Amino acid sequence: GDSKFKQQNLAAWKPVLTCRCVVPFFFIFGLAFIPLGSILLLASNGVKELTLDYTKCGPVNNVSVDGTTFSGENGCALLREERNISFTSKPCSCALDFTLTEDWTDQVFVYYRLTEFYQNHRRYVRSVNNEQLRGSLSSTSECKPFTADGGKAIVPCGMIANSFFNDTFQIQKDNAEVPWSRTAISWKEDRDDKFQNPSPLSDFNKYSKPDYWQSSILNVTSARVNGLGLLSEDLMNWMRTSALPSFRKLYARFPNGLSKGTYSLQIEYNFPVVRGEKNFVLSTTSWMGGKNIFLGVAYIVVGGLSFCCSAFLAVVNARYNKQRLDLSEQH
Numbered sequence: 001g002d003s004k005f006k007q008q009n010l011a012a013w014k015p016v017l018t019c020r021c022v023v024p025f026f027f028i029f030g031l032a033f034i035p036l037g038s039i040l041l042l043a044s045n046g047v048k049e050l051t052l053d054y055t056k057c058g059p060v061n062n063v064s065v066d067g068t069t070f071s072g073e074n075g076c077a078l079l080r081e082e083r084n085i086s087f088t089s090k091p092c093s094c095a096l097d098f099t100l101t102e103d104w105t106d107q108v109f110v111y112y113r114l115t116e117f118y119q120n121h122r123r124y125v126r127s128v129n130n131e132q133l134r135g136s137l138s139s140t141s142e143c144k145p146f147t148a149d150g151g152k153a154i155v156p157c158g159m160i161a162n163s164f165f166n167d168t169f170q171i172q173k174d175n176a177e178v179p180w181s182r183t184a185i186s187w188k189e190d191r192d193d194k195f196q197n198p199s200p201l202s203d204f205n206k207y208s209k210p211d212y213w214q215s216s217i218l219n220v221t222s223a224r225v226n227g228l229g230l231l232s233e234d235l236m237n238w239m240r241t242s243a244l245p246s247f248r249k250l251y252a253r254f255p256n257g258l259s260k261g262t263y264s265l266q267i268e269y270n271f272p273v274v275r276g277e278k279n280f281v282l283s284t285t286s287w288m289g290g291k292n293i294f295l296g297v298a299y300i301v302v303g304g305l306s307f308c309c310s311a312f313l314a315v316v317n318a319r320y321n322k323q324r325l326d327l328s329e330q331h
Contacts (some may be wrong), residue, residue: 019317026310030303037299040288047291048104049283051113054267055276057094065090076269089214092269096280100260106284108254110180112165116276119160119241126160128239133230135196137207152208155217156230156239162210164238166220169251169280170266178254178263182226185250186236196234198227204229214270248281260284 004010014023055077062071063079070079076092118124127146131139132155140147143157154162171178198204201218209216221232237249265280283290 019313023310023313023317026306026313030305030307030310033299033303033306037296037301037303039296040299041293041296043286043288044163044291044293044296047284047286048106049281049291050098050100051176052096052265052280053277054094054096054265054269054280055273055278057096057267057269059269060093063090063092077273078270080272081274087265094267094269096265096267097262098265099262100258103260104254104258104282104284106257106273108117108258109250109283109285109290110169110252110254111248111281112167112169112251112275113246113248113279113281115246115279117247118245119247120243120245121246124159127239128161129157130194132157133195133239135198136201137198137231146211149208149211152171154210155204155207156210156235160239161235162212164210164213164220164235165249166203166214166270167278168224168268168270172264172266173261178258180254182252183233185226185253186233188242190236190240191227191231195230197231201229207288246277255285325331 005072056074058073059071059075059079061076062069064070065079065082070076070092076094079090079092119331127143129139129141129143132143137155138153140153140157143154143159146154146162147157148154150321163221171180204216204218213220217229217232221228221235224232226233227235234251240250267280286297
């Protein structure tokens with residue numbers, strides 16, 4: 001019972017952090033972090049990005065419903081705020097023009113961005129049935145409050161699916177549609193494993209559509225040309241909830257980039273906005289991903305603080321040593 005291990009008498013190394021050993025560490029950190037931050041910042045600044053806010057996009061043509069006319073700025077948004085089915089089922093189209101001053105030669109990614117939309121709410125995140133997404137359509141547990149309608153199970157069920165983002169976009173140049181790719185925009189594991197259709201597809205007709213959807217899942221996804229039913233890549237992206245209230249989700253790709261010129265963004269405005277904004281985003285990428293200056297700035301700030309600490313400690317150490325030397329000479 002009196003071993004060195006039990007008595008905590010084993011040999012140990014206890015470093016003494018003096019200025020002579022701390023100052024070089026701070027200097028090395030600064031020397032490493034500042035160049036690394038500069039590289040990350042340059043990579044981020046090399047990413048081209050264009051954001052269009054279409055929250056208050058006015059309709060191309062006036063929309064009249066039950067004697068009420070929606071026109072001008074914010075017309076489509078006001079129409080979608082109405083919960084009456086005669087309003088929500090009425091189409092509303094708007095357009096925005098934008099100009100690219102230079103060629104975007106790299107692959108261009110197209111996103112839609114929402115702000116103040118809380119996909120991270122606990123009840124919202126839990127309101128989904130993964131077995132149903134794999135093709136077992138009758139499984140609606142955990143989907144409350146959107147589980148059934150008229151005695152039929154809802155497919156897809158739950159709050160996430162019910163709030164599916166359903167705005168659609170088209171880009172035109174010189175009055176001609178600019179082709180893009182709407183495939184390979186979701187996670188590979190979602191396409192290969194997490195989402196599966198039932199066999200046969202006609203089984204979808206036995207179930208009800210989500211309450212806020214304008215049509216059944218087959219009709220909604222057939223118009224989106226990137227997967228039918230539960231294999232819609234737009235649906236896969238939406239079902240993968242965001243951790244933050246402001247987020248963007250991939251909508252399409254321009255594999256060969258975009259040439260400079262003036263474009264027209266055609267929008268089918270379907271998704272209502274109570275708070276926050278809706279944005280259309282075009283962006284290239286770099287070796288470090290999309291445009292994000294935070295990481296580069298953080299490295300530069302930490303490196304700068306390390307340099308300041310090393311300089312401060314070096315000055316304090318030099319003055320202390322000088323004072324100690326003067327006292328020793330007096331004695």
